[in-house]
Amino acid sequence: MARTLQARSVETRARLLDAAAVVIAQHGIEGASVDAISDLAERTSGSLYGQFASKDNLVIALLDRAKDLVADRISSDIAAAEGLDARLAALWHGFVEPPEPARDWLRLEHELLVWATRPGNVTARQRLSLRYLAEYRLVTATLEDWAAEGLVDLPLPPEEMAPVVVATLIGLEMTHRLHPKAVGEAAAVQALRALLGARE
Amino acid sequence: MARTLQARSVETRARLLDAAAVVIAQHGIEGASVDAISDLAERTSGSLYGQFASKDNLVIALLDRAKDLVADRISSDIAAAEGLDARLAALWHGFVEPPEPARDWLRLEHELLVWATRPGNVTARQRLSLRYLAEYRLVTATLEDWAAEGLVDLPLPPEEMAPVVVATLIGLEMTHRLHPKAVGEAAAVQALRALLGARE
DNA sequence: GTCTATAGATTGATAGAC
DNA sequence: GTCTATCAATCTATAGAC
Numbered sequence: 001m002a003r004t005l006q007a008r009s010v011e012t013r014a015r016l017l018d019a020a021a022v023v024i025a026q027h028g029i030e031g032a033s034v035d036a037i038s039d040l041a042e043r044t045s046g047s048l049y050g051q052f053a054s055k056d057n058l059v060i061a062l063l064d065r066a067k068d069l070v071a072d073r074i075s076s077d078i079a080a081a082e083g084l085d086a087r088l089a090a091l092w093h094g095f096v097e098p099p100e101p102a103r104d105w106l107r108l109e110h111e112l113l114v115w116a117t118r119p120g121n122v123t124a125r126q127r128l129s130l131r132y133l134a135e136y137r138l139v140t141a142t143l144e145d146w147a148a149e150g151l152v153d154l155p156l157p158p159e160e161m162a163p164v165v166v167a168t169l170i171g172l173e174m175t176h177r178l179h180p181k182a183v184g185e186a187a188a189v190q191a192l193r194a195l196l197g198a199r200e
Numbered sequence: 201m202a203r204t205l206q207a208r209s210v211e212t213r214a215r216l217l218d219a220a221a222v223v224i225a226q227h228g229i230e231g232a233s234v235d236a237i238s239d240l241a242e243r244t245s246g247s248l249y250g251q252f253a254s255k256d257n258l259v260i261a262l263l264d265r266a267k268d269l270v271a272d273r274i275s276s277d278i279a280a281a282e283g284l285d286a287r288l289a290a291l292w293h294g295f296v297e298p299p300e301p302a303r304d305w306l307r308l309e310h311e312l313l314v315w316a317t318r319p320g321n322v323t324a325r326q327r328l329s330l331r332y333l334a335e336y337r338l339v340t341a342t343l344e345d346w347a348a349e350g351l352v353d354l355p356l357p358p359e360e361m362a363p364v365v366v367a368t369l370i371g372l373e374m375t376h377r378l379h380p381k382a383v384g385e386a387a388a389v390q391a392l393r394a395l396l397g398a399r400e
Numbered sequence: 401g402t403c404t405a406t407a408g409a410t411t412g413a414t415a416g417a418c
Numbered sequence: 419g420t421c422t423a424t425c426a427a428t429c430t431a432t433a434g435a436c
C-alpha cells in the first residue's frame with residue numbers, strides 16, 4: 001500500500017514536470033501559471049505546492065532534468081552516422097530541426113537559459129551552469145575522438161572547443177527559429193566543418 | 201506652444217522606451233510591469249497607454265529600435281581595428297563583453313528574441329525577422345570586404361555566412377553569461393578565425 | 401497627452417479536510 | 419500527498435478630469 005501511494009507521488013511529480021515543460025515552452029516561465037500546469041498534468045495546484053513548495057522550485061527541478069533525454073538520442077544518432085559530414089548533419093538535425101515531439105525541447109531550454117541568467121536568479125544560474133559543464137565534458141570527449149580519428153584538426157584544445165560548439169548550436173537554433181530559411185542543413189554543415197577544422 | 205507639447209510627447213515616448221529596456225533586461229517581459237516601467241520613466245501608466253495602447257505594442261516598438269545604437273558603435277570599433285585578429289577581438293568585446301552601460305543590451309535582445317519566437321507572437325516575430333535581415337546585410341558587406349582584402353577564405357558565400365556569424369555571436373554571448381570562464385577572448389578569436397577561414 | 405482613480409481579472413500561495 | 423476553497427497581492431487596461 002505504501003508502494004502504490006509512493007508510486008502515485010512519483011507519477012504526480014513526473015506529470016507536473018512534463019506539463020510544466022509543455023506550458024513553459026509555449027508561454028514562457030512567467031506566462032505559465034501554476035493552474036495551467038497542474039490542469040494539464042490532471043492534478044491540482046495544491047499538489048504542485050506539495051511537491052515543489054514554490055513555482056520557482058518547480059522550474060529549478062525542470063532545469064536539472066530537462067535535456068538528458070534528447071541529448072542521449074543525439075549522441076546515438078551521431079555515433080550511428082558514418083563520416084564527418086553525416087555526423088555534423090546528425091548534430092544539426094538533432095539540435096536545430098528535431099522531429100516531434102522533441103521540437104519544443106530547445107524552446108524550453110532557451111526559456112530556462114534566459115530565466116536562469118537574469119541578474120536575480122543566482123541559484124538557478126549555478127544549477128544550470130553545472131549541467132552545462134557536464135554537457136561540455138560529453139562534447140569534449142566526442143571532439144577528442146574525432147581528432148584521434150584524423151577527421152578534424154581543431155583550432156583549440158577539445159575542452160576549450162566544446163563550449164564554443166555548444167554555443168554555436170544554441171545560436172544557430174535561435175536564429176533558425178526566428179528565420180527558418182536563413183540557415184539550412186548544408187550551410188550549417190559547411191560552417192561546422194570550418195569551425196572544427198575538417199580535414200577531409 | 202504646439203511645439204513644446206509635441207516635444208514633451210516625444211520625450212515621454214523615449215523615456216518609456218528607455219525605461220522598458222532597463223526593466224525588461226532585469227526582470228523579463230512578463231516580469232516587467234507597466235507600473236515599474238512608467239515609474240522608472242517618471243511618468244504614469246496612463247501615459248504609457250496613451251503612447252502605445254498596450255504593453256505588447258510597447259515591446260514591439262522596443263523591438264524596432266533596440267539594437268541600432270550599439271550596432272553602430274561596434275561597426276566603428278571594427279573599422280578602426282587593424283588586422284583580422286584585432287577586428288575579431290573588437291567584435292567579441294562589442295558583442296559579448298561590452299562596457300557599461302551597454303552591458304544589458306544583449307540581455308534585452310535575448311528577452312525580445314525568446315518572446316518574439318513564442319508560437320503565439322506572429323507579428324512580433326515578423327518584425328524582429330525584418331530587423332535581423334537588415335543586420336545580415338551589414339555583416340555580409342563586412343565579410344565581402346574582408347574576403348576582398350584577402351584576410352579570409354570563407355567556407356560559404358558571404359550572404360550565407362552572415363547569419364551563421366550572427367548566430368555564433370548570439371550563442372557565445374548566452375554561454376558567456378551563464379558561464380563567464382568557459383569562453384574567453386582568445387578562444388573566441390581563434391574559433392571565429394577557423395569559422396571564417398582566416399588566411400593569415 | 402498625461403494625470404488620478406479604479407475596475408476586472410489573474411496570479412502565487414496558504415489552510416485545513418481527507 | 420492531494421484535494422477544495424479562498425486570500426491577498428498584483429497585473430493590464432479603462433474612464434474621465436484637466
